[in-house]
Amino acid sequence: MSRESLTGMGENISGGRISDSASAVRNRLSPTSGADIVGLFVALLMVLLVLDIVRRLVTGGIAYTKLLEYLWWGLRDAMYIALAAVGLSMTYSILQFANFSHGDLITTGAFGGWAAAYLVGGWGLASVGELVLVRATSGGVSPGQVGLQVFASPLAILIGMVVAGAVTVLVALAIDRLVYKRMRDQGGISMLIASVGVALALRYFLAVIFTNRKRGVTATAPDVGPFTAHELTLVIIAFALIVGLHLLLQRTKLGKSMRAMADNKDLALITGIPTERVITATWIIGAAFAGISGYLIVLDRGSVSINLGWFLLLLIFAAVILGGIGSIYGALVGSLIIGMTVNVSLIWLPSDLAKVSAFILMILILVFKPNGLLGGVETT
Amino acid sequence: MTLLDVANLDSGYGDLQIINGVDMQVGDGEYVTIVGPNGAGKSTVMKSVFGLTTYMGGSIEFKGTEISGYRPEEIISTGIGYVPQSDNVFPSMSVMENLEMGAYILDEVPQERIDRIFDRFPILEERRQQNAGDLSGGQQQMLAMGRALMLDPDLLLLDEPSAGLAPDLVQDMFDRIDRINDDGTGVLLVEQNAKEALRRCNRGYVLVQGQNRYEDTGDALLADEQVRKDFLGG
Ligand SMILES: Nc1ncnc2c1ncn2[C@@H]1O[C@H](COP(=O)(O)OP(=O)(O)OP(=O)(O)O)[C@@H](O)[C@H]1O
Ligand SMILES: [Mg+2]
Numbered sequence A: 001m002s003r004e005s006l007t008g009m010g011e012n013i014s015g016g017r018i019s020d021s022a023s024a025v026r027n028r029l030s031p032t033s034g035a036d037i038v039g040l041f042v043a044l045l046m047v048l049l050v051l052d053i054v055r056r057l058v059t060g061g062i063a064y065t066k067l068l069e070y071l072w073w074g075l076r077d078a079m080y081i082a083l084a085a086v087g088l089s090m091t092y093s094i095l096q097f098a099n100f101s102h103g104d105l106i107t108t109g110a111f112g113g114w115a116a117a118y119l120v121g122g123w124g125l126a127s128v129g130e131l132v133l134v135r136a137t138s139g140g141v142s143p144g145q146v147g148l149q150v151f152a153s154p155l156a157i158l159i160g161m162v163v164a165g166a167v168t169v170l171v172a173l174a175i176d177r178l179v180y181k182r183m184r185d186q187g188g189i190s191m192l193i194a195s196v197g198v199a200l201a202l203r204y205f206l207a208v209i210f211t212n213r214k215r216g217v218t219a220t221a222p223d224v225g226p227f228t229a230h231e232l233t234l235v236i237i238a239f240a241l242i243v244g245l246h247l248l249l250q251r252t253k254l255g256k257s258m259r260a261m262a263d264n265k266d267l268a269l270i271t272g273i274p275t276e277r278v279i280t281a282t283w284i285i286g287a288a289f290a291g292i293s294g295y296l297i298v299l300d301r302g303s304v305s306i307n308l309g310w311f312l313l314l315l316i317f318a319a320v321i322l323g324g325i326g327s328i329y330g331a332l333v334g335s336l337i338i339g340m341t342v343n344v345s346l347i348w349l350p351s352d353l354a355k356v357s358a359f360i361l362m363i364l365i366l367v368f369k370p371n372g373l374l375g376g377v378e379t380t
Numbered sequence B: 001m002t003l004l005d006v007a008n009l010d011s012g013y014g015d016l017q018i019i020n021g022v023d024m025q026v027g028d029g030e031y032v033t034i035v036g037p038n039g040a041g042k043s044t045v046m047k048s049v050f051g052l053t054t055y056m057g058g059s060i061e062f063k064g065t066e067i068s069g070y071r072p073e074e075i076i077s078t079g080i081g082y083v084p085q086s087d088n089v090f091p092s093m094s095v096m097e098n099l100e101m102g103a104y105i106l107d108e109v110p111q112e113r114i115d116r117i118f119d120r121f122p123i124l125e126e127r128r129q130q131n132a133g134d135l136s137g138g139q140q141q142m143l144a145m146g147r148a149l150m151l152d153p154d155l156l157l158l159d160e161p162s163a164g165l166a167p168d169l170v171q172d173m174f175d176r177i178d179r180i181n182d183d184g185t186g187v188l189l190v191e192q193n194a195k196e197a198l199r200r201c202n203r204g205y206v207l208v209q210g211q212n213r214y215e216d217t218g219d220a221l222l223a224d225e226q227v228r229k230d231f232l233g234g
Helices: A003-007 A009-029 A034-059 A064-095 A102-121 A128-132 A154-178 A188-210 A229-251 A253-263 A265-270 A275-301 A308-323 A328-347 A351-368 B042-049 B072-078 B095-102 B111-120 B122-126 B137-149 B167-182 B194-200 B218-223 B225-231
Strands: B002-013 B016-027 B031-035 B054-062 B080-083 B155-159 B186-190 B203-208 B211-217
Touching (some): A034 A064, A034 A351, A064 A229, A064 A275, A064 A308, A102 A275, A102 A308, A229 A275, A265 A275, A328 A351, B016 B042, B016 B054, B016 B186, B031 B167, B031 B194, B042 B186, B080 B137, B095 B137, B111 B167, B137 B167, B203 B218, B211 B218
Antiparallel strands (some): B002 B016, B002 B054
């Protein structure tokens, strides 16, 4: 409010009216902007690509089943990206920084969880060291000998998943105490840079324990209809967790206080929400989801490596930014778009380039909608 | 009886002192207004009462208890409600959820308080499922007040509730504040519509550069030549 406001409400209100009508005029007269053109371009491109898919289906250039397979893979990738993306989005909106160590939390969960699964499922089949380190050295027991797959050892797989979440939560909380908690008021950039350091430290720490050898982990499971048992497991569990998170956010007091804090931190403080406790809950949920995501990716792909999460981080950021950074539901939408794009673009592109197409799409959409798809809506 | 007694308060942000020896009282059920130029520290006084600034000295007593150093949730539970100047709703949460957040410190949402607030602001009941961010400015102010009234506070701090409202809505807002006060709730109001606020209140303070400048009944301040000339635009 301006200084004149004290002289009474007259000036004040008419001032508001003037600026309102000015912006209305600006809107009416605004010429087509560059963003609109890009938007039009993206829409046109989409229509052309869909028409091309139809053409290929009709002429037999691509089999109907092949397309369905790409869509299914898109959904599968979307699910594990989403598990990680909601956590990244939550830490962004509630702690207000972009956490570059989120990818290595995924890796933490992958190794931690499979170490537990190996111990439980492979007990007596190999030395404890070999099991705990998830076949760190070559030449020992083979994945087939341990034989971990959902039908043969469901309990070991389940226990591994729970441990994956739990270990990742412990690591994330420890890192928060050691690093981020001391930096709460320092602003997003310092915390972002610190998180890059944390990412490297965590990865090298894992490499020292588990080595950086990429190795097979699971045994093959029989297919379930057209799907592999493990990708089906991934999709079902990820879907259940996301529905669970949705219910938590909408129905419970904790969930509502998390949304409140993501919305307006100062107001949350004023209403008596214990902000540190909400931050702890955010780490717990975000880290558990990230860890389980890593664990399920290994289940699906069959192998684990030290760069699992780091390589994935870019796609996860793409999903989060695409949906509108800080918006949890936006992260879900973004994940779906990224997952689908990476796979459906296989129709036209070799697989190396397919990932690139996801980033190009992200950039095009951001030019058109700088706040992301759900960014302006602030749907947390 | 004195509800709120601020005496010789010094406070600010970090090393920056804004409030300099301010005294301010609100009696039980009293309606008190703070006016003053922009940047005078009006909002800072309110934030200080709520423990959101750096405390530097003096005392803040509420119902005879020193509350400086209390955490926000403790201050709420002693019976103070606070509506900040801006960003005073949770935009992506529904009207209903915003009200629920007002009763966060209780184990259960008190349904009779919600009914009471819907009686007071019927439009909120109509819009109960809408996101607060989709409400008009006036409706958001009502929601922010409703949220602050959820715990039935003895004192309500209102920071410029009429900011940005159309003229007829400004009058409506003042009428609503009158009614809240008539029901026995003490009100401490910061207003840019200084004349109207002084006309309606029991007593007023003129705050300048973080210090008390004038203090009197609303009518007396309105009648004062100097106050009129310097702060009320003649
Ligand atoms: N968070 C903050 N950190 C540092 N200085 C601040 C902060 N908030 C306000 N100030 C400063 O404190 C002084 C008083 O601000 P305050 O918001 O209390 O004024 P006000 O009387 O409420 O003004 P207005 O009529 O514009 O709302 C101003 O100089 C302002 O710049
Ligand atoms: Mg102010």
